Amino acid sequence: MPSLQNILAQGRAVEAHRPWPRVTVSADLWTAAANELAEGRATLLGLWGEAGTGSSVHMALIGEDNRDTSVLSLVCPEMEFPSVSKRHAPAIRLERALHSLFGLRPIGIPDPRPWLDLGFWDMQFPLGARSAPAPRPYTFLPVEGENLHQIPVGPVHAGIIEPGHFRFTAAGETVARLEERLGYVHKGIESLMAGATLERGARLAARTSGDSTVAYGIAFARAVEAALKIELPPRAHYLRALMAELERLANHLGDIGAICNDASFVLLHAHCGILRELVLRAAQSCFGHRLMMDRVIPGGVTTDLGSPGVTTLRDLIRRVRDRFPLLVELYDNTASLQDRTAATGILDGALARRFGAPGFVGRASGRDFDARKTPGYPPYPGLDFTVPVLTAGDVNARVWIRIREVEQSLALVEQMLERLPQGPIAAAFDAADRNGEGLALVEGFRGDVLVSLRLEAGHVARCHLRDPSWFQWPLLEVAIEGNIVADFPLCNKSFNCSYSGHDS
Amino acid sequence: MRRTLFESLTHGPLTETAPRPQNSGIAELAAAVERLARRRLGRGLALRHVDAGSCNGCELEIHALSNAF
Numbered sequence: 001m002p003s004l005q006n007i008l009a010q011g012r013a014v015e016a017h018r019p020w021p022r023v024t025v026s027a028d029l030w031t032a033a034a035n036e037l038a039e040g041r042a043t044l045l046g047l048w049g050e051a052g053t054g055s056s057v058h059m060a061l062i063g064e065d066n067r068d069t070s071v072l073s074l075v076c077p078e079m080e081f082p083s084v085s086k087r088h089a090p091a092i093r094l095e096r097a098l099h100s101l102f103g104l105r106p107i108g109i110p111d112p113r114p115w116l117d118l119g120f121w122d123m124q125f126p127l128g129a130r131s132a133p134a135p136r137p138y139t140f141l142p143v144e145g146e147n148l149h150q151i152p153v154g155p156v157h158a159g160i161i162e163p164g165h166f167r168f169t170a171a172g173e174t175v176a177r178l179e180e181r182l183g184y185v186h187k188g189i190e191s192l193m194a195g196a197t198l199e200r201g202a203r204l205a206a207r208t209s210g211d212s213t214v215a216y217g218i219a220f221a222r223a224v225e226a227a228l229k230i231e232l233p234p235r236a237h238y239l240r241a242l243m244a245e246l247e248r249l250a251n252h253l254g255d256i257g258a259i260c261n262d263a264s265f266v267l268l269h270a271h272c273g274i275l276r277e278l279v280l281r282a283a284q285s286c287f288g289h290r291l292m293m294d295r296v297i298p299g300g301v302t303t304d305l306g307s308p309g310v311t312t313l314r315d316l317i318r319r320v321r322d323r324f325p326l327l328v329e330l331y332d333n334t335a336s337l338q339d340r341t342a343a344t345g346i347l348d349g350a351l352a353r354r355f356g357a358p359g360f361v362g363r364a365s366g367r368d369f370d371a372r373k374t375p376g377y378p379p380y381p382g383l384d385f386t387v388p389v390l391t392a393g394d395v396n397a398r399v400w401i402r403i404r405e406v407e408q409s410l411a412l413v414e415q416m417l418e419r420l421p422q423g424p425i426a427a428a429f430d431a432a433d434r435n436g437e438g439l440a441l442v443e444g445f446r447g448d449v450l451v452s453l454r455l456e457a458g459h460v461a462r463c464h465l466r467d468p469s470w471f472q473w474p475l476l477e478v479a480i481e482g483n484i485v486a487d488f489p490l491c492n493k494s495f496n497c498s499y500s501g502h503d504s
Numbered sequence: 505m506r507r508t509l510f511e512s513l514t515h516g517p518l519t520e521t522a523p524r525p526q527n528s529g530i531a532e533l534a535a536a537v538e539r540l541a542r543r544r545l546g547r548g549l550a551l552r553h554v555d556a557g558s559c560n561g562c563e564l565e566i567h568a569l570s571n572a573f
Contacts, residue, residue, distance in 0.1 A: 160566045160567055162555050163555050163556075186557075187557050207559040210558070210564060211564060213561065254567075267505070270571075270572055277568060277571050293561065326507070326508060333505075
């Protein structure tokens with residue numbers, strides 16, 4: 001059985017790909033890699049394709065001990081490839097999407113139903129051999145048993161939230177199966193990326209998921225910088241990380257409150273909402289945009305932080321530190337709230353590892369992974385912070401991971417303000433006529449965002465953006481099983497997967 | 505919990521006064537919309553939000569409209 005390293009050694013390395021290797025492999029090696037994933041010796045980071053001349057599929061993975069980040073590519077002139085999900089279930093939706101978008105056929109896929117393509121498009125395979133649509137009725141997976149009833153929910157919900165369809169099958173109050181159907185906010189970002197300038201590409205990436213616009217901005221920029229070998233001034237790294245930690249704080253603070261709100265504990269929602277608003281106002285004041293959209297560009301950042309900004313952020317840290325512990329105490333000491341979150345929506349640790357569950361979803365179920373640590377990127381290796389990990393895997397554990405991450409992010413912002421290097425905030429570079437391939441893995445609040453791109457003549461030829469939600473949505477289906485329907489909002493909010501990032 | 509509730513009582517609301525329209529055009533537009541909406545819908549105006557391809561940024565900010573500020 002060849003190990004991941006053997007597979008990489010036997011493939012043909014692609015020169016222009018940075019910073020990690022990309023190798024072209026045979027179908028046999030491709031299948032061997034799928035086996036490595038199935039055996040748990042490697043974790044799938046992404047699976048995507050491209051069509052046209054040189055149709056191919058690519059899989060990004062990371063080996064044991066989070067080493068050997070790499071991309072394997074298989075050329076598929078016949079538009080088919082050996083299915084990875086035949087051996088490794090986490091690849092199922094990625095392969096279904098690959099087929100729906102490109103027309104590439106995963107041979108042996110256990111679930112051949114379309115994904116993202118909901119039958120509303122005026123064509124099939126929009127990123128591949130575009131052809132006339134052939135809509136077929138979509139069947140949900142069968143559920144067998146006595147006295148089961150179905151509850152269809154969505155795609156349009158009774159709230160100001162993103163759209164998605166949830167098909168519950170319940171036995172009384174207990175959920176026997178949840179099946180998701182997504183794709184309602186597919187915007188064709190990867191199609192829009194083809195041929196885009198770097199400036200436009202960065203703006204598209206920043207709109208993949210608005211709550212993670214900084215993380216996407218950094219991931220896209222890092223992929224470009226890897227492809228073109230651009231070195232960033234130290235201050236740019238720090239300003240990016242400052243914005244990334246503010247984004248993490250805003251999301252965690254908002255979501256901790258929102259989870260409590262779904263247990264009808266409105267008080268914490270209101271107080272967490274105040275702290276979230278303080279973070280967003282500080283972001284507006286320091287960087288000129290509440291969500292800090294379009295502040296990260298390939299080569300650096302657009303906005304410098306002056307000394308009034310430093311004061312604003314120090315003041316923010318002080319105010320959050322002043323209030324947050326009281327709210328945590330309130331969360332921990334309210335029995336009626338604990339009754340809803342503890343032992344609810346448990347995600348098994350083995351599944352979390354198998355799916356490479358990103359972010360707090362994985363870390364609440366024992367998966368110790370944070371892209372800021374491994375593979376790591378500046379300025380984080382020089383900063384002092386810990387990655388919280390718990391094993392209970394329930395809603396409560398996911399809340400606690402977020403509480404700990406709020407504390408860590410506050411400490412990180414403080415450290416960065418102390419050590420903020422002087423100097424320029426962006427590197428000048430000329431992309432004209434330059435080619436290259438880049439891969440980036442960046443830890444957003446939700447988990448690791450993967451961006452793979454190929455530049456041709458200074459323009460984006462192909463760009464794939466993989467949201468962390470791809471490896472979280474399927475786990476939500478598992479976590480809700482055996483829970484009561486009324487606990488679904490709690491479970492769902494504790495995962496807080498992205499629709500926009502997933503559907504993109 | 506008592507402490508948090510008590511503090512909230514003594515601190516007063518965070519509500520801020522709404523910003524005044526910066527130019528008369530906006531005020532005129534608002535008045536026109538008001539007249540039209542009254543005529544067509546009476547006082548039963550309800551807004552329905554449907555996300556048909558947002559990045560979720562707008563949704564977050566619509567939510568922020570109902571925070572304590």
